[in-house]
Amino acid sequence: MKLTILGCHSATPRVNAHPTAQYLEINNRHFLIDCGEGTQRQMRKYKVGFSKIDHIFISHLHGDHFFGLIGLISTLGLLNRERDLHIYGPVGIKEITVLQLKLSKSWTKFNLIFHELSSTESELIFEDDKVLVKTIPLNHRVYTNGYLFIEKPKPRKLHIDNIKQYDEIDVCDYHNLKAGKDYTLETGEVILNSELTIDPPKVKSYAFCSDTAYKPDIVPIIKNVDILYHESTFLKDREELCDKTKHATAEQAALIAKEADVDKLIIGHYSSRYKNIEDFKTEAQTVFENVELAKAGNVYTTSTLPQSLVV
Amino acid sequence: MKLTILGCHSATPRVNAHPTAQYLEINNRHFLIDCGEGTQRQMRKYKVGFSKIDHIFISHLHGDHFFGLIGLISTLGLLNRERDLHIYGPVGIKEITVLQLKLSKSWTKFNLIFHELSSTESELIFEDDKVLVKTIPLNHRVYTNGYLFIEKPKPRKLHIDNIKQYDEIDVCDYHNLKAGKDYTLETGEVILNSELTIDPPKVKSYAFCSDTAYKPDIVPIIKNVDILYHESTFLKDREELCDKTKHATAEQAALIAKEADVDKLIIGHYSSRYKNIEDFKTEAQTVFENVELAKAGNVYTTSTLPQSLVV
Numbered sequence: 163m164k165l166t167i168l169g170c171h172s173a174t175p176r177v178n179a180h181p182t183a184q185y186l187e188i189n190n191r192h193f194l195i196d197c198g199e200g201t202q203r204q205m206r207k208y209k210v211g212f213s214k215i216d217h218i219f220i221s222h223l224h225g226d227h228f229f230g231l232i233g234l235i236s237t238l239g240l241l242n243r244e245r246d247l248h249i250y251g252p253v254g255i256k257e258i259t260v261l262q263l264k265l266s267k268s269w270t271k272f273n274l275i276f277h278e279l280s281s282t283e284s285e286l287i288f289e290d291d292k293v294l295v296k297t298i299p300l301n302h303r304v305y306t307n308g309y310l311f312i313e314k315p316k317p318r319k320l321h322i323d324n325i326k327q328y329d330e331i332d333v334c335d336y337h338n339l340k341a342g343k344d345y346t347l348e349t350g351e352v353i354l355n356s357e358l359t360i361d362p363p364k365v366k367s368y369a370f371c372s373d374t375a376y377k378p379d380i381v382p383i384i385k386n387v388d389i390l391y392h393e394s395t396f397l398k399d400r401e402e403l404c405d406k407t408k409h410a411t412a413e414q415a416a417l418i419a420k421e422a423d424v425d426k427l428i429i430g431h432y433s434s435r436y437k438n439i440e441d442f443k444t445e446a447q448t449v450f451e452n453v454e455l456a457k458a459g460n461v462y463t464t465s466t467l468p469q470s471l472v473v
Numbered sequence: 474m475k476l477t478i479l480g481c482h483s484a485t486p487r488v489n490a491h492p493t494a495q496y497l498e499i500n501n502r503h504f505l506i507d508c509g510e511g512t513q514r515q516m517r518k519y520k521v522g523f524s525k526i527d528h529i530f531i532s533h534l535h536g537d538h539f540f541g542l543i544g545l546i547s548t549l550g551l552l553n554r555e556r557d558l559h560i561y562g563p564v565g566i567k568e569i570t571v572l573q574l575k576l577s578k579s580w581t582k583f584n585l586i587f588h589e590l591s592s593t594e595s596e597l598i599f600e601d602d603k604v605l606v607k608t609i610p611l612n613h614r615v616y617t618n619g620y621l622f623i624e625k626p627k628p629r630k631l632h633i634d635n636i637k638q639y640d641e642i643d644v645c646d647y648h649n650l651k652a653g654k655d656y657t658l659e660t661g662e663v664i665l666n667s668e669l670t671i672d673p674p675k676v677k678s679y680a681f682c683s684d685t686a687y688k689p690d691i692v693p694i695i696k697n698v699d700i701l702y703h704e705s706t707f708l709k710d711r712e713e714l715c716d717k718t719k720h721a722t723a724e725q726a727a728l729i730a731k732e733a734d735v736d737k738l739i740i741g742h743y744s745s746r747y748k749n750i751e752d753f754k755t756e757a758q759t760v761f762e763n764v765e766l767a768k769a770g771n772v773y774t775t776s777t778l779p780q781s782l783v784v
Contacts, residue, residue: 199544200511223576225547229540233510236536254576261572265534265565267615304578 163188163313163366164463165389168204170430170456172226172395180458181226182431184391185210186368189292189313194218194234195370201230202237208459212241217288219295220251221372222306228255232262239270246273250287250295252305253278279307284383298383300374302408308371310384318342318359325358366464369424373431375404376414381421388464390424391456393431397445400435412442416449425464430456474499474624474677475774476700479515481741481767483537483706491769492537493742495702496521497679500603500624505529505545506681512541513548519770523552528599530606531562532683533617539566543573550581557584561598561606563616564589590618595694609694611685613719619682621695629653629670636669677775680735684742686715687725692732699775701735702767704742708756711746723753727760736775741767 164187169180181198185205192214194201205212212234220228228251238247247270249255256276263269277287279297288295291314298308317340325331331345339345345353369384371392384390395409404411410418412429419427427450432439439455446453454462475498480491492509496516503525505512516523523545531539539562549558558581560566567587574580588598590608599606602625609619628651636642642656650656656664680695682703695701706720715722721729723740730738738761743750750766757764765773 199541200514203511224579225544225573225577229544229547230510233536233540236540252576258569258572258576261569262536265563265569265615266536268535304576 163368163388164461165368165391165428166208166210167428167430167456167458167460167462168201168208168210169198169458170432172431172433178458179434180204181229182221182372182393183230184370185215186311186370188311188366188368191290191293192216193295193311195309196221196227196372197230197234198226199229199233202234204458205234212238213243215247216245217248217295218250219309219370220249220255221300221308221370222302222304223252223254223258224302224304224373227372231255232259235259235263235270235274236266236268238272239268243270243272246275248275248277248288250277250279250309252307253280280305284310296383298369298371298380300371300380301377302373302375306373308369308374308380310367310369310387312367313365315365316362318355318362321358321360328353331358369422371418373409375408376410376417378418378421381418384418384422384424386423388425389428389462390419390422390426391428391430392418394429394442394446395431395433397436397441400433412445413449416446416453419446419450419453426452426454426462428454428456428462474679474699475772476679476702476739477519477521478739478741478767478769478771478773479512479519479521480509480769481743483742483744489769490745491515492540493532493683493704494541495681496526497622497681499622499677499679502601502604503527504606504622506620507532507538507683508541508545509537510540510544513545515769516545523549524554526558527556528559528606529561530620530681531560531566532611532619532681533613533615534563534565534569535613535615535684538683542566543570546570546574546581546585547577547579549583550579554581554583557586559586559588559599561588561590561620563618564591591616595621607694609680609682609691611682611691612688613684613686617684619680619685619691621678621680621698623678624676626676627673629666629673632669632671639664642669680733682729684720686719687721687728689729689732692729695729695733695735697734699736700739700773701730701733701737702739702741703729705740705753705757706742706744708747708752711744723756724760727757727764730757730761730764737763737765737773739765739767739773 166185168183171179182196183201184195186193194215282299285297296310300306344355367387369387369390392415394412394415398411415429477496479494482490493507494512495506497504505526593610596608607621611617655666678698680698680701703726705723705726709722726740
């Protein structure tokens with residue numbers, strides 16, 4: 163699992179402060195999460211391939227999270243894309259996209275498949291043999307979802323040395339062993355699966371929680387994820403702005419991380435009011451230790467510290 | 474008159490190739506012309522003040538000329554703008570903007586005043602005491618206008634040394650003299666205005682012609698402008714692509730400049746197919762000598778060579 167931050171600042175644009183967009187590679191699937199203005203430029207800058215992405219997840223229809231979507235779709239058209247593109251986001255995302263394509267007479271040759279969301283309960287919205295994606299209902303000024311990405315469990319790994327001690331176990335049996343079944347010898351003796359296989363790698367998971375007020379009822383949904391990205395626009399000194407604008411403080415993001423017992427918390431979406439974003443980390447670490455500050459170009463994996471892409 | 478290029482490349486995004494946007498200061502008026510994705514970031518980069526702009530002119534509704542508009546409008550809202558903002562562009566620009574503001578529940582506190590265009594004849598669309606703006610109907614795949622910006626004639630300047638030779642000419646008469654009127658002495662003798670005043674500075678003018686096929690019938694509209702910006706997406710080697718996509722070659726842009734007898738031609742909107750954009754200048758100069766290649770950050774005035782902004 164590999165998460166690339168393409169932008170992590172709040173709405174007011176600055177030269178080196180890009181709005182929210184992320185690229186997630188998980189179990190050989192490639193997802194774009196949110197798409198603020200200029201995302202396609204950031205994708206070029208950080209060498210994110212345009213063609214691999216088949217699924218785009220938009221958290222909400224504030225500009226700093228989706229104004230870059232139509233430009234990206236247009237560019238995919240210019241690049242002669244043919245594969246279907248799936249777009250997940252709040253009701254309205256289809257109307258706005260279709261209207262822009264209509265006015266510019268720039269219909270795409272590929273299919274745009276919209277999955278419009280309106281539920282306030284967590285839903286399974288994507289599933290294939292590798293990954294599943296669920297919504298994380300959030301609390302913002304407009305209808306907003308975070309997204310939870312979970313690898314499908316991988317098959318158990320064969321313990322070949324042990325298997326070879328039993329001549330009658332054949333290659334044709336491996337499928338059942340990988341699926342966790344015990345093996346019954348012709349004598350009737352049962353060999354436990356745990357003797358013949360070893361645990362597969364732990365499934366990885368990532369929870370993206372964009373703009374939201376502090377919402378502890380998401381904790382059961384994101385329990386034990388490897389990485390939680392939780393926006394934190396303000397520090398405690400402006401908690402009253404959080405109430406008004408439905409954002410979270412760094413401390414509140416950390417409380418969610420602690421309650422959900424995640425491995426790592428990444429925070430971003432810093433208000434431009436703050437000159438020193440290290441203060442966000444300091445505040446969050448009063449509650450939860452393993453905190454990283456998002457930065458455009460940073461790549462996070464479950465096993466290593468963030469690496470800056472060489473550009 | 475001062476023209477700042479914010480972006481001058483065609484649609485396919487690259488890290489350092491921004492789509493069309495320009496900032497024009499003319500006779501103390503401040504206009505934004507086209508607004509491709511990322512324009513607000515380019516405005517920050519090149520120190521173009523957000524608050525001075527009251528009028529935005531969009532040539533057509535292809536994304537590389539207007540996908541940055543909604544983000545800029547949203548940002549002006551975040552910056553607590555109060556003054557009216559006028560937007561000129563093809564029919565549809567209001568619907569798309571209003572829909573986006575509605576879906577994001579981000580109505581601006583300032584008035585957005587749309588001037589939707591649909592005529593295929595040149596129209597006067599803006600006039601105050603300083604400047605007038607006319608459309609330049611173009612020929613592209615969607616309805617498209619260029620824009621012609623002309624300073625209003627300034628009053629004649631007083632020739633104080635000469636005036637002082639006539640005691641009876643009073644300060645109260647200066648208004649008439651500046652307006653070009655002769656002065657009649659009490660003796661009945663007429664002093665010609667040309668003896669009492671000197672010519673005002675020549676009025677400046679700028680013609681912006683965005684995406685268009687070669688369209689020589691615009692020549693009378695833009696005759697004798699100081700600066701003509703005329704996109705030229707291809708060179709002669711791809712003239713068949715010009716026919717298909719309704720763009721112009723560098724040579725065709727230069728032919729327009731020559732026929733209109735302009736002072737300076739600036740070309741831009743280069744296709745990403747070309748590695749060496751100097752070839753555009755070379756081709757254009759076979760027809761018209763005073764050619765400049767647009768480059769983001771370049772500033773053009775009527776009197777000097779382009780200056781790169783220090784950023």
